[in-house]
Amino acid sequence: MKLKLTSLLLILSILLSACGNLTQFLPGDSVIVSIAYGSEKKEWLEPLTAEFNAAQNKTAEGKTIQIEITPIGSIESVRGIMDGSLQPTVWSPASSVYIPVANAEWRKTHGDDLVTGAPKDLVLSPVVIAMWRPMAQALGWPEKALGWQDVAELATSAEGWSAYGHPEWGKFQFGHTHPAYSNSGIVSIIAEAYAGAGKQRGLTEADLQDAATRDFMTAVEKSVIHYGTSTGFFAERMFERGPSYLSAAVLYENLIVAQESKRLSGQSSQIPVVAIYPKEGTFWSNHPYAVLNAPWVTEEQREAAGIFESYLLAAPQQLRALEYGFRPADPAIALSAPLDSQHGVDISQPKTVLEVPQAAVIEKIQTLWQQTKKPVDLVVVMDVSGSMRGDRITTARASLLEFVKKLDDRARLQIILSSSEVSTLTPLSELGEKRQQVLDSVSGIFELGDTRLYDATLTAYQELSANGNPEHIRAIVVLSDGEDTASAATLDEINAQIAQFSGEGGNAIKVFTIGFGDNADTEVLKSIAEPTGGKQYDSSPENIQKIYDEIATFF
Amino acid sequence: MYTPRMNWILLILYGMIALGVFVAALLLPPFRAVAYAPVRELLLPPPAPVTLNLLYSTEKEAWLSEVIPAFEQSGASINGHPIRVELEKMGSWEINAAVLDGTRKPVLISPASMLQIAALQDASTAQFGKSLVNPANDPACLPVVKTPLTLVAWKERADVLWGQQPGASLWLNVHDALVNPQGWAAYNHADWGYVKFGHTDPLKSNSGFMTILLMSYGYHGKTSGLSPADILSDADFQAWFLETEASIGQFEYSTGPLMEKMIAYGPSTYDFVAVYEATAIEQAENAVGRYGELRIYYPSPLLWSDHPFCALQADWVTPEQSQAAQIFIDYLLSQPAQQTALLKYGFRPADASIPLEQPGSPFDRYAANGFRADLSGLPEVEIPAGNVLNTLRDFWSRNVR
Numbered sequence: 001m002k003l004k005l006t007s008l009l010l011i012l013s014i015l016l017s018a019c020g021n022l023t024q025f026l027p028g029d030s031v032i033v034s035i036a037y038g039s040e041k042k043e044w045l046e047p048l049t050a051e052f053n054a055a056q057n058k059t060a061e062g063k064t065i066q067i068e069i070t071p072i073g074s075i076e077s078v079r080g081i082m083d084g085s086l087q088p089t090v091w092s093p094a095s096s097v098y099i100p101v102a103n104a105e106w107r108k109t110h111g112d113d114l115v116t117g118a119p120k121d122l123v124l125s126p127v128v129i130a131m132w133r134p135m136a137q138a139l140g141w142p143e144k145a146l147g148w149q150d151v152a153e154l155a156t157s158a159e160g161w162s163a164y165g166h167p168e169w170g171k172f173q174f175g176h177t178h179p180a181y182s183n184s185g186i187v188s189i190i191a192e193a194y195a196g197a198g199k200q201r202g203l204t205e206a207d208l209q210d211a212a213t214r215d216f217m218t219a220v221e222k223s224v225i226h227y228g229t230s231t232g233f234f235a236e237r238m239f240e241r242g243p244s245y246l247s248a249a250v251l252y253e254n255l256i257v258a259q260e261s262k263r264l265s266g267q268s269s270q271i272p273v274v275a276i277y278p279k280e281g282t283f284w285s286n287h288p289y290a291v292l293n294a295p296w297v298t299e300e301q302r303e304a305a306g307i308f309e310s311y312l313l314a315a316p317q318q319l320r321a322l323e324y325g326f327r328p329a330d331p332a333i334a335l336s337a338p339l340d341s342q343h344g345v346d347i348s349q350p351k352t353v354l355e356v357p358q359a360a361v362i363e364k365i366q367t368l369w370q371q372t373k374k375p376v377d378l379v380v381v382m383d384v385s386g387s388m389r390g391d392r393i394t395t396a397r398a399s400l401l402e403f404v405k406k407l408d409d410r411a412r413l414q415i416i417l418s419s420s421e422v423s424t425l426t427p428l429s430e431l432g433e434k435r436q437q438v439l440d441s442v443s444g445i446f447e448l449g450d451t452r453l454y455d456a457t458l459t460a461y462q463e464l465s466a467n468g469n470p471e472h473i474r475a476i477v478v479l480s481d482g483e484d485t486a487s488a489a490t491l492d493e494i495n496a497q498i499a500q501f502s503g504e505g506g507n508a509i510k511v512f513t514i515g516f517g518d519n520a521d522t523e524v525l526k527s528i529a530e531p532t533g534g535k536q537y538d539s540s541p542e543n544i545q546k547i548y549d550e551i552a553t554f555f
Numbered sequence: 556m557y558t559p560r561m562n563w564i565l566l567i568l569y570g571m572i573a574l575g576v577f578v579a580a581l582l583l584p585p586f587r588a589v590a591y592a593p594v595r596e597l598l599l600p601p602p603a604p605v606t607l608n609l610l611y612s613t614e615k616e617a618w619l620s621e622v623i624p625a626f627e628q629s630g631a632s633i634n635g636h637p638i639r640v641e642l643e644k645m646g647s648w649e650i651n652a653a654v655l656d657g658t659r660k661p662v663l664i665s666p667a668s669m670l671q672i673a674a675l676q677d678a679s680t681a682q683f684g685k686s687l688v689n690p691a692n693d694p695a696c697l698p699v700v701k702t703p704l705t706l707v708a709w710k711e712r713a714d715v716l717w718g719q720q721p722g723a724s725l726w727l728n729v730h731d732a733l734v735n736p737q738g739w740a741a742y743n744h745a746d747w748g749y750v751k752f753g754h755t756d757p758l759k760s761n762s763g764f765m766t767i768l769l770m771s772y773g774y775h776g777k778t779s780g781l782s783p784a785d786i787l788s789d790a791d792f793q794a795w796f797l798e799t800e801a802s803i804g805q806f807e808y809s810t811g812p813l814m815e816k817m818i819a820y821g822p823s824t825y826d827f828v829a830v831y832e833a834t835a836i837e838q839a840e841n842a843v844g845r846y847g848e849l850r851i852y853y854p855s856p857l858l859w860s861d862h863p864f865c866a867l868q869a870d871w872v873t874p875e876q877s878q879a880a881q882i883f884i885d886y887l888l889s890q891p892a893q894q895t896a897l898l899k900y901g902f903r904p905a906d907a908s909i910p911l912e913q914p915g916s917p918f919d920r921y922a923a924n925g926f927r928a929d930l931s932g933l934p935e936v937e938i939p940a941g942n943v944l945n946t947l948r949d950f951w952s953r954n955v956r
Contacts, residue, residue, distance in 0.1 A: 118808050124819060145746055200738070200748050201804075281748050284820060331818035334844025348846070350823040352739075352748025355804050 030064040031304045036086055038094030038183060039071035039232045040252055041123060041287055044324045045312075052311055065304040073229050074183035078102045081114065087296045090305050091115070092122065094183035094231070094252070095285045097190070100359040112293060119288035122312055123254075123326035126350050127187050127283045128275040130238065130256050131248040133344070136274050138164040142346075147279035148195035151248070152216055155223030161247075169243065173506040174220070176250040177234055178227040178553040179369055184234075185227065187283045188250040189369045190362065192217045194354050200281050201355035208364050217372040224374050225506035226473050226533075229553040235259065237533070239270055244505040245533060248276075252285050253345050257325025260343040277349035284353065286329075370408060376555035377428060377468040378407070379414040379460040381478040383516070386419075388447040388481055392517060395541035396479060401442050403548040407431055411555065412472070413438065414463065418456030420449030420486060428467050453480050454487035457511070457528065458494050464509055465501065473555050474509045475534070477548075480525065481516040491524060498531055510534040512551050516544065604639040605632075605879045610654070611665040612647040612761060613809045614834060615862060618700075618900040622892045631882055638879045646809055647761035651675045655682060660871045663880050664688075667761035667810075667831075668860045669698065670768075670938060677941035688865045695881045696865035699888060700833075700902035703859050703930065704765045706852040707814070707835040708827035709842075710924070713850035715742050716750075716826070719925075725854045726773030730795060733802040747822070749802075754829040755813050756806035757951050762813075763806060765858050766829040767951055768944075770796065772936050778856045779937035783946040793954075800955045814838050821846035831860050832926070836901025836917045839924060851925040856934040862902075 037045060049067050057065045072080070074093035080086025082105055091114075093099075099115050106114035129151065131141075138161070139146055139154075154160070154172040161169035177185035194200060196216030197207040207213055225246060228234050235255040238246045239262075256275045262268040289312070291297065291305045311317060318328040325343070327335055335347045357365070382400065384393065407413065409432030415425040425441050426434065460476045468474040501508045511534040513525035526536040537547045611619065623640050631638045645653065647666035653659040655678055666672065672690050679687040690696045706725070708716070721728045729752065735741050738749035755763035772778065774792050775785050785792065807813035814834045817825040818841050835851055842849045864887065866872065866880035886892060893904035901917045911918050911928035918928040 118812065121819070126823075279746055281823075284824070327819070329819055331815050331838060331841045331845060334841075335846075351746045352751075353823050 030066045031059055031298075031300050032066045032068060033090060033301055033305045033308060034088045035067065035069045035090040035092060035305075036072050036077045036080070036088040037069055037090075037092040038074045038285075038287065039230050040094055040125075040255065040285065041092075041324075041326070042071050042232065043258070044123065044321050044326065045069060048312065048317055048320070052308060057307055057311070059300055059303050059307070061300065063300065063304075065307060067308055071230075073177075073181040074098060075179065075186055076181040076229070078105065081292070081294070082106070082109075087294070089291065089297050089301045090308075091290045091292055092287055094287060095187065095283060096288050097187055097283060097356050098183065098362070099288065099290070100356075101362050104359045114292055114294065115288075115290040116293045119290040120309065120313065121329040122287040122289050123318075123321045123329055124287070125252040125254040125285045125326050126275075126277060127184060127191075127285055128251060128253050128256065128277055128345075129248050130235070130251040130273055131276055132243045133272040133274045135161070135166075135169065135243065135247055136276060138166055141274070141276065145279035146276050148191055148220065149280070151223070152195070152219045154247075156219045169247070170503075170505060171507065172223050173225050173245065173247045174223040174249065175225050175234055175238070175246050175506070176227070177231050178229060179366055181229045181553050182231055183285065184231040184250050184252065186362070186366070189217070189365055190357060191278060191280070191282065191354060192220050193365045193368065195278075195280050200352065203355070203357045203361055205361055205364050208361070208368050214368065214372060217368060221369075221373050222471070224473075226475070226510065226554045227373075229550055231255065239268060239273070241506075241533065242270055246506050253327075254325035257338050257343045257345055260345075261325070261338055264342070272344060274344040275346070275349075277346070277351070279351075281352040281354040282350050283356070374471075374473050375410045375412070375469075376407070376473040376475060377412045377464060378474075378555065379416060379428065379464050379476045381416045381418055381456045381460050381476060382445070383451060383453065383456075383478075383480040383482075384417050384419045384445055384447050385449055385451040385482070385485075386447055387451070387519070388516075391541050392481060393445070393447045395544055396516065397442060397445050399545040399548045400445075400479075401439060402545060403552060404431070404435070404438055404442065406549070406552045407555075409435070412469075414460075415442070416456050416460050417445065418452050418480075419447070420452065422452055422456045422459050428463065450486035451480070451482050451484055452487045453478070453484040453524075454489040454491060454494055458489045458497065461494065461497050461509065461511075468509070470504075470507065475555060476509060476511045477514070477551055478511060478525070478528070479514045479516055480520055482519040483521045483524075491527070494528060495531070498528070502531070506533060508532060510554070512554070513537070514539050514544070514547055514551075516540070602636055604637045605875050607638060607640045607663055607876060607879055607883055608643070608659075608661040609640055609663040609665060610643050610645055610650045610659055610661045612650065612667040612862075613644045613811050614667060614702075614831060614860070615665065615700075616644055616811070617837070618896050618902065621899070622887065622895060625892075626883065626886045629886070631879075631886065633875050633879050633882070636875070638882060640883060646756075646759035647671045648759055648764065651678065654687065654867070655679065660869070661867065662872050662876045663864060663866050663883070665699075665862060665864045667862060668765070669863055670764065670944065671761065672696070672863050672865060673938060674941050674944055685868075687867045687869050689868060690863065690865065693865070693868075695877065695884055696863060697884070698861035698863050698905050699884070700893070700896045700905055701859050701861040702831040702833035702902050703853060703857045704762060704769065704829060705832045705835060706827050706854065707817070707830055708850045708852070709822040709846065710848040710850040712747065712822055712826045713852075715739075715744060717852070721852060724773060724776075725852065726770045729770075730799045734798050747826070751802075751804075751824065751826045752799075752828065753803060753805075753807065753813055753817070753825045755810055756808055758948060758956070759808050760810055761860060762810040762830055762834075764944075764948065765860065767796075767800075767947060768939075769854055769856075769858055769936065770799065771947060772856065773854070777936075778934050781937075781939045781943055783943055786943075786946050786950050793950075797954055800951070810834050818842050818845050833901040833903075836921065836926065839917070839921050839926075849924050851921075853927065853930060853933060856936045857930060858936050861905075 049069050103113040157163050160171040176188035179185035179189045196213035234249050235251050238249050239259045253275050289309050318330040318333050321328050339347050411431045412428050413431045414428035417423050426438050511529050511532045513529040513536045515522045515525050515538050529536040539547045650664050650666050651671050672688050676686045732750045739747035754766040757763035757767050810830050814830045817828050818838050864884050893906045896902040897904050898915050
């Protein structure tokens with residue numbers, strides 16, 4: 001009996017040792033890799049992430065890899081990483097252009113680079129000026145090479161499109177994203193600075209002090225209808241609203257391919273759009289994949305991030321990038337449809353690139369842009385009715401204060417309060433002269449009485465139409481937490497007023513509406529905002545600050 | 556007189572001895588091979604392999620990842636212990652640095668050229684009083700495949716710039732094209748911007764270092780006898796050299812990635828780059844799918860990347876590992892591995908009996924792009940002494956980075 005037991009134990013122990021490491025068969029925990037990425041590759045990256053996660057890929061230790069991706073403006077993400085509010089394992093901005101600036105910033109507090117080694121590119125796409133094909137043809141495209149110089153000439157011409165035989169197209173309306181948030185914004189202003197200085201490489205701080213550079217940037221910026229946080233959003237705006245809204249915008253080649261694919265398959269009824277590769281040179285959007293050299297990144301996350309990188313760079317995933325209009329980073333994949341003239345692009349372009357300036361020069365260009373960008377005339381309408389009491393009025397007030405602090409001195413600001421009465425807290429005038437006074441007044445706002453949303457909005461629209469400078473970006477921000485209860489004006493009157501100015505296209509007054517809390521009438525707010533080219537936001541005390549931040553990127 | 560109880564004890568004793576012998580037999584590698592396989596695999600872990608840690612430069616990655624599995628599957632072993640190769644890729648100069656500072660203790664190293672072996676011989680003698688490598692008379696330290704440093708351009712642009720040959724002095728021509736403020740406008744192609752050239756970081760990558768070494772020889776019009784004074788005491792040379800380097804926006808860390816970048820981004824980003832002939836061959840087909848044909852130029856004089864494999868003569872290397880290293884190197888020099896290196900990866904075999912121009916050879920396939928099997932007419936530069944190499948590296952490090 002005893003012998004049998006001993007033999008059984010012996011056999012069992014031999015079998016167990018033969019099985020080797022059993023732990024790999026047991027359910028282990030997972031390792032999470034968070035990725036902050038430039039939103040332009042969303043269409044490609046999202047399905048691939050889902051497929052990778054579903055396949056339950058494992059690290060060498062047998063932990064399941066879970067990838068979490070968050071789209072965020074490439075420049076905006078740098079601020080988040082620096083202040084610690086964003087702690088991704090991997091940072092994949094739209095291009096490498098800003099990496100030296102991020103490294104310089106990181107070194108100040110960490111004594112080392114944030115991005116070390118040489119991150120690999122995931123996909124490529126050149127930065128281009130997207131223009132409606134008939135407009136490009138009017139400028140001589142495709143026989144004539146076009147560039148930043150042509151944009152500047154059009155922008156400064158009093159005649160606008162009339163000078164090119166098309167008075168019906170009105171003024172030249174141009175757009176690029178906000179350089180403090182988005183990669184295409186920063187490369188737009190670097191390219192403008194180069195064109196202004198008449199150079200293609202070796203841009204210096206001295207070049208930026210030159211009057212010619214400053215004048216050139218001011219000229220181009222004059223034709224901008226508004227800025228914005230993401231390139232994808234800009235593209236959407238342009239392709240939804242058509243040539244009356246924007247004549248041209250700085251986008252990536254892949255966004256044009258995507259739009260033309262939609263148009264050719266009948267999903268978009270817009271006229272064709274083409275990519276203009278600036279003749280002076282451009283930049284590549286190369287989507288580097290950088291595992292951060294940050295204290296919050298663990299060794300196993302680094303390993304897992306590497307496995308996901310290899311997956312994205314493998315041939316099947318690279319081939320799919322082609323479908324979305326990217327040029328694959330893998331040189332073994334030939335450039336083919338839809339990268340063709342049918343889809344508005346030309347793979348023999350770009351012919352040349354601009355040299356990426358040093359970090360210090362890029363920072364100086366950002367400062368110069370602040371001085372040369374198109375100023376804003378802004379009216380803020382704030383609902384201070386009784387229903388705003390408590391948490392709501394406190395957070396609304398605090399976020400408005402932060403919003404005002406973000407506006408530059410050249411911004412002209414008016415604030416209208418809406419309750420039982422419509423009153424002006426401060427009239428339309430330059431913020432630089434009255435900043436402290438405005439901040440003090442906003443701090444003293446309290447809630448009282450009814451909601452006169454329509455009256456207040458109509459007043460704002462009429463006063464901005466009368467007093468605003470049409471050469472500036474003109475915008476209204478309306479914050480409301482409930483239905484209109486006491487207005488003399490109606491929604492129809494507001495819509496009629498807006499319709500009256502629709503001929504101004506992209507230069508018309510834009511209305512941004514914020515529905516604050518659950519009782520806000522979001523449908524009404526949407527019907528006011530969207531026809532103007534503005535945007536409606538749903539908000540709560542938790543995210544109101546973020547929404548004000550996003551609206552600020554338009555100017 | 557045996558009792559039944561004693562019988563039992565003896566039976567158990569014999570049983571244990573038999574089991575012990577059986578297990579011991581299985582454990583001894585020479586016996587393992589003849590043991591009944593299913594039992595062997597079920598009961599016991601495989602015999603410990605002899606591991607060869609190999610630090611190698613990236614250009615050989617594709618070739619090695621094909622031949623190493625074949626080597627391991629060939630059943631190569633030492634006293635029944637199978638030989639395993641553990642690979643780690645690095646820049647050629649980084650290999651030297653890692654060995655010297657002790658962060659890596661490899662059995663074998665394979666930088667891109669004998670330049671690094673010469674430098675390691677000097678540096679390790681200075682540091683340890685004895686060299687870690689002995690290329691002069693060690694059968695386990697010798698070149699395995701070779702490829703020259705070349706200039707590779709987009710054909711469309713090469714035709715405008717140089718045509719068949721860039722004139723008498725390649726490097727003087729390169730400098731002049733790069734620094735011309737008119738850029739391509741000087742060649743009636745203003746739309747191509749300025750002329751853009753790339754080579755790798757000479758502190759990390761061998762091809763970058765070979766480039767600046769050839770540039771220095773080229774400026775001085777020599778093929779031998781480059782001295783520290785040529786680098787440090789000639790202001791005209793320094794100005795010329797630094798102007799060339801200032802035109803380069805970014806120095807990639809390794810040759811393969813530089814070439815891939817040229818192909819992925821196209822002529823907008825690099826008009827031409829300095830890479831190995833084999834690297835160019837690897838991408839010649841891809842180039843056509845992206846932006847067009849390539850055109851290769853052989854500088855005269857030439858400098859070879861000869862990919863030595865050297866077993867280190869270090870105290871962390873066991874005699875078994877040394878023997879295994881020799882077996883591995885012999886395998887790399889065998890006909891099939893050498894043929895693969897030529898036909899699939901564009902390396903010139905160390906085995907001179909293998910013809911370069913044979914059916915399927917890249918020298919046949921890409922002859923129209925300027926690839927030439929026979930380079931015997933071109934002079935070669937002399938590899939300078941370690942102190943000259945270090946002077947050049949230091950000069951670059953102080954003034955360019």
